[in-house]
């Protein structure tokens with residue numbers, strides 16, 4: 001084997017051994033570069049005779065062509081291998097089932113709230129929203145709740161480590177009743193000085209908080225407050241409105257309503273509203289769903305209205321309880337666990 005043939009073989013072996021394009025280019029430089037071995041051979045031509053130069057020069061050129069061919073082949077092979085690797089890494093199995101984006105759904109409590117808003121909306125009730133961090137005055141005093149009433153105690157109410165402008169601790173509202181005052185005050189202010197005032201007809205659904213936790217109580221729960229105040233609004237209106245609401249909510253006429261005397265500081269007289277289904281799985285049991293009553297004259301006064309002229313009713317119902325009854329859920333905590341197996345049943 002001639003020295004040139006040896007050199008071609010050496011180049012082919014070197015190229016084949018180069019695992020990456022960068023190393024292949026280094027190998028190329030060793031043969032074809034400025035001080036590469038082929039270049040060195042060319043320099044050696046100067047010492048030869050014209051005849052020898054011709055033949056030797058042609059041989060070296062042929063070697064160069066061979067080395068370049070080997071280089072190109074190796075370049076192509078490395079590129080192909082790279083592409084192959086990439087295709088493998090990015091392989092798509094088009095036979096796999098598609099990854100669908102799960103459709104979300106409204107939380108059952110949200111759905112219950114929306115139903116409640118729609119039903120009362122159809123009866124001409126406005127829907128109001130208000131702060132969950134309340135002042136002592138709105139949560140208790142304005143609602144005729146005496147200073148020493150147990151509802152104010154730490155065992156029932158969450159307090160916020162901050163005081164209002166009167167130096168009273170702020171609280172996480174333990175009921176939606178403060179919204180009676182807030183809404184009525186704004187209404188009274190809007191129509192102050194005018195001959196007549198449109199009736200106040202509003203519901204206020206929202207989150208409420210109490211230090212309480214078991215299967216039927218959650219420290220965060222939901223209530224809907226209702227208020228209808230005018231010059232001639234009585235218990236019979238409350239009964240008609242509530243019966244209409246509850247039959248629409250449960251989509252059945254097969255139920256009875258009962259008012260059971262009770263006590264709330266902000267109503268006089270006060271009543272609990274119980275319902276009883278005449279058919280279905282809950283048939284025959286009286287279930288408490290709401291507090292209610294005729295708004296206390298002192299509360300009317302705290303709203304900025306004249307109790308000699310204005311009278312009305314209020315109620316406060318537990319939304320979670322209504323949702324539990326409607327959807328047949330027996331543990332309140334399931335609503336707030338965030339378990340998709342539970343929640344996706346309501347989509």
Ligand code: DAH
Nearest residue numbers: 175177291292293314315316
């Ligand atoms: N705020 C009462 C509670 O949380 C519920 C209630 C009772 C609201 C009577 C009312 C009402 O508006 O008139 O237990």
